[in-house]
Amino acid sequence: MSRPLTLAEKVWRDHVVAPGVEKDGQRSPDLLYIDLHLVHEVTSPQAFEGLRLAGRPVRRPDLTIATEDHNTPTLEIDKPIADPVSRKQVDTLRDNAEEFGVRLHSLGDDDQGIVHVVGPQLGLTQPGMTVVCGDSHTSTHGAFGALALGIGTSEVEHVLATQTLPLNPFKTMAITVEGTLKPGVSSKDIILAVIAKIGTGGGQGYVLEYRGSAIEQLSMDARMTICNMSIEAGARAGMIAPDETTFDYVEGRPHAPQGADWDAAVEYWRSLRTDEGAEFDTEVVIDADELEPHVTWGTNPGQGVGLGESVPSPQDFSDSGDRDAAERALRYMDLEPGTPMRDIRVDTVFLGSCTNSRMEDLRAAAELIRGREKDADVRMIVVPGSQKVRLQAEAEGLDQVFKDFGAEWRFAGCSMCLGMNPDQLAEGERCASTSNRNFEGRQGKGGRTHLVSPVVAAATAIRGTLSAPSDVLAAHPA
Amino acid sequence: MEPIIRHTGVGVPLRASNVDTDQIIPAVYLKRITRTGFEDALFSAWRRDPDFVLNQPAYSAGSVLVAGPDFGTGSSREHAVWALKDYGFRVVIAPRFADIFRGNSGKQGLLTAEVEQSEVERLWKELETVPGTEVEVDLESRLVRCGAVEAPFAIDDYTRWRLMEGHDDISLTLTSEQDIVDYEASRAAFKPTTLPART
Numbered sequence: 001m002s003r004p005l006t007l008a009e010k011v012w013r014d015h016v017v018a019p020g021v022e023k024d025g026q027r028s029p030d031l032l033y034i035d036l037h038l039v040h041e042v043t044s045p046q047a048f049e050g051l052r053l054a055g056r057p058v059r060r061p062d063l064t065i066a067t068e069d070h071n072t073p074t075l076e077i078d079k080p081i082a083d084p085v086s087r088k089q090v091d092t093l094r095d096n097a098e099e100f101g102v103r104l105h106s107l108g109d110d111d112q113g114i115v116h117v118v119g120p121q122l123g124l125t126q127p128g129m130t131v132v133c134g135d136s137h138t139s140t141h142g143a144f145g146a147l148a149l150g151i152g153t154s155e156v157e158h159v160l161a162t163q164t165l166p167l168n169p170f171k172t173m174a175i176t177v178e179g180t181l182k183p184g185v186s187s188k189d190i191i192l193a194v195i196a197k198i199g200t201g202g203g204q205g206y207v208l209e210y211r212g213s214a215i216e217q218l219s220m221d222a223r224m225t226i227c228n229m230s231i232e233a234g235a236r237a238g239m240i241a242p243d244e245t246t247f248d249y250v251e252g253r254p255h256a257p258q259g260a261d262w263d264a265a266v267e268y269w270r271s272l273r274t275d276e277g278a279e280f281d282t283e284v285v286i287d288a289d290e291l292e293p294h295v296t297w298g299t300n301p302g303q304g305v306g307l308g309e310s311v312p313s314p315q316d317f318s319d320s321g322d323r324d325a326a327e328r329a330l331r332y333m334d335l336e337p338g339t340p341m342r343d344i345r346v347d348t349v350f351l352g353s354c355t356n357s358r359m360e361d362l363r364a365a366a367e368l369i370r371g372r373e374k375d376a377d378v379r380m381i382v383v384p385g386s387q388k389v390r391l392q393a394e395a396e397g398l399d400q401v402f403k404d405f406g407a408e409w410r411f412a413g414c415s416m417c418l419g420m421n422p423d424q425l426a427e428g429e430r431c432a433s434t435s436n437r438n439f440e441g442r443q444g445k446g447g448r449t450h451l452v453s454p455v456v457a458a459a460t461a462i463r464g465t466l467s468a469p470s471d472v473l474a475a476h477p478a
Numbered sequence: 479m480e481p482i483i484r485h486t487g488v489g490v491p492l493r494a495s496n497v498d499t500d501q502i503i504p505a506v507y508l509k510r511i512t513r514t515g516f517e518d519a520l521f522s523a524w525r526r527d528p529d530f531v532l533n534q535p536a537y538s539a540g541s542v543l544v545a546g547p548d549f550g551t552g553s554s555r556e557h558a559v560w561a562l563k564d565y566g567f568r569v570v571i572a573p574r575f576a577d578i579f580r581g582n583s584g585k586q587g588l589l590t591a592e593v594e595q596s597e598v599e600r601l602w603k604e605l606e607t608v609p610g611t612e613v614e615v616d617l618e619s620r621l622v623r624c625g626a627v628e629a630p631f632a633i634d635d636y637t638r639w640r641l642m643e644g645h646d647d648i649s650l651t652l653t654s655e656q657d658i659v660d661y662e663a664s665r666a667a668f669k670p671t672t673l674p675a676r677t
């Protein structure tokens with residue numbers, strides 16, 4: 001029998017088109033087949049231009065799909081995009097999709113939305129696939145047991161032209177999360193705790209596999225949140241072995257296999273579990289019972305603490321690099337060491353992004369704010385991850401819950417996650433955000449970001465300071 | 479990609495070390511949607527200085543850039559390589575290159591030749607003494623020649639082979655076309671396609 005394999009190794013093995021060749025002690029990369037290529041307006045123009053210059057077609061338009069998300073406005077979507085640079089990128093994608101025969105979901109279309117929300121929603125993301133996109137948060141799709149990689153523009157062109165990528169093997173890391181999450185603690189808190197533990201570079205060169213009883217209990221939406229942020233730990237990808245939860249999610253979606261295909265697919269998918277005795281290069285263990293809501297205080301996703309803790313002092317860090325980074329972050333964030341995290345007041349709450357903008361996220365936030373009042377000085381923006389999510393939420397009346405609360409209900413897109421469209425923080429504004437990056441200026445020049453889960457975002461909008469759902473339940477009866 | 483075995487062209491002495499990608503092409507040009515036409519962006523801040531080397535007629539048609547150590551540090555933008563190529567450079571000579579820049583160059587067919595610092599100094603002297611002097615770069619023998627200077631250069635075997643054959647990553651992969659076709663024939667029938675949607 002061959003040696004036991006991890007989930008990542010199995011998916012890799014099943015996609016090798018041509019193995020690398022050993023020469024002078026150096027091995028050339030394996031050539032891997034790509035099952036699904038997701039495209040958006042920002043990283044694709046030069047790739048299509050490259051094809052045009054070389055006179056090459058898109059090899060498999062039927063394995064390629066595009067959507068508009070990064071630049072698109074979330075208000076007045078029927079008007080032309082105001083910013084000429086954004087408009088040009090979107091127009092270019094439309095022209096390229098037309099010229100090369102690629103399916104595109106444009107602004108206004110029911111299937112438009114953030115590329116990482118749209119793929120799973122259509123049932124295009126399935127277990128055991130290789131998925132790529134010119135976007136680092138492609139790791140989201142790993143929640144299905146797919147090997148999903150963010151790639152650069154040259155690689156986008158490579159996949160468009162050949163449907164393959166030359167790749168060097170990765171190392172594997174098991175992240176085992178055992179136990180049960182307390183109420184008010186969510187998968188966002190798991191991943192923020194993982195990143196705080198292993199650091200923003202801890203996953204470099206690795207594919208992470210999240211496993212253990214706490215992971216198995218999570219819904220697909222929650223699993224996607226975790227895999228989404230694998231990249232924030234520096235990893236190439238994150239994966240979760242497919243199980244009944246995964247199959248139930250995929251079944252019946254527009255692109256899910258049907259009939260005999262479905263049976264064959266499920267049989268294969270069931271084989272995609274890390275074998276007994278397979279070895280990971282590194283293992284990390286997290287105790288789910290111990291976790292509390294997690295928030296960041298700094299300017300990278302690893303600079304986070306439990307909500308019950310205080311802003312750390314640079315002196316708390318033994319490594320001089322960490323100390324300098326903390327000092328710089330505290331200056332940028334305008335925070336005093338020792339301040340309880342719960343005392344930090346925010347101006348804006350952003351509920352959205354490919355990390356936390358799916359139905360479960362909106363439902364959890366809506367449930368908490370229903371019948372409660374928003375802090376008068378806080379602005380809250382709710383941006384569903386896709387038009388389908390928006391429509392579903394409206395069908396459930398969630399839009400009304402948000403509006404009654406005083407939040408803004410927007411159209412789908414990346415929005416304030418990166419502020420390429422008009423949704424930006426003003427200089428010095430402080431935001432509790434359900435997105436994935438708290439880098440300097442990420443949500444707008446001079447803007448200050450605290451990464452939080454959807455329920456922490458909702459609690460914060462009610463109290464005006466960073467808050468846990470339990471704070472609200474105790475002091476703000478609905 | 480056009481193969482390069484030997485290239486001869488006007489050498490441009492750029493007496494600077496740590497030329498980062500922000501100097502090679504400032505961020506404002508990254509919003510463009512084209513892959514060509516970045517020649518105006520190359521060193522755009524420096525080119526505002528009338529004395530900058532590329533503003534001197536004898537060097538303006540140069541195709542071999544001779545720079546100081548750690549050329550191409552900073553961000554990973556592929557645009558830096560596009561700008562150099564669009565301007566007309568085929569070769570950059572320097573004592574040391576930033577890793578990502580070197581990798582991107584290899585992908586795009588820009589030859590990065592690592593030459594000892596002392597030899598770079600001699601090249602600079604040759605090129606400054608007689609502006610417009612040509613530099614010959616020979617991948618076969620891994621030698622740079624210019625006036626009285628003949629110096630070896632370092633480049634890894636795989637990149638050298640690719641450049642000499644004129645393979646970009648894509649054309650290289652396309653030599654595995656039969657493997658790709660075979661793989662496609664064996665792909666499971668249940669794998670999804672985006673076109674047309676099954677209803």
Ligand code: SF4
Nearest residue numbers: 137353354414417418
């Ligand atoms: S929501 Fe944010 S992280 Fe996700 S794809 Fe858009 S910009 Fe990137």
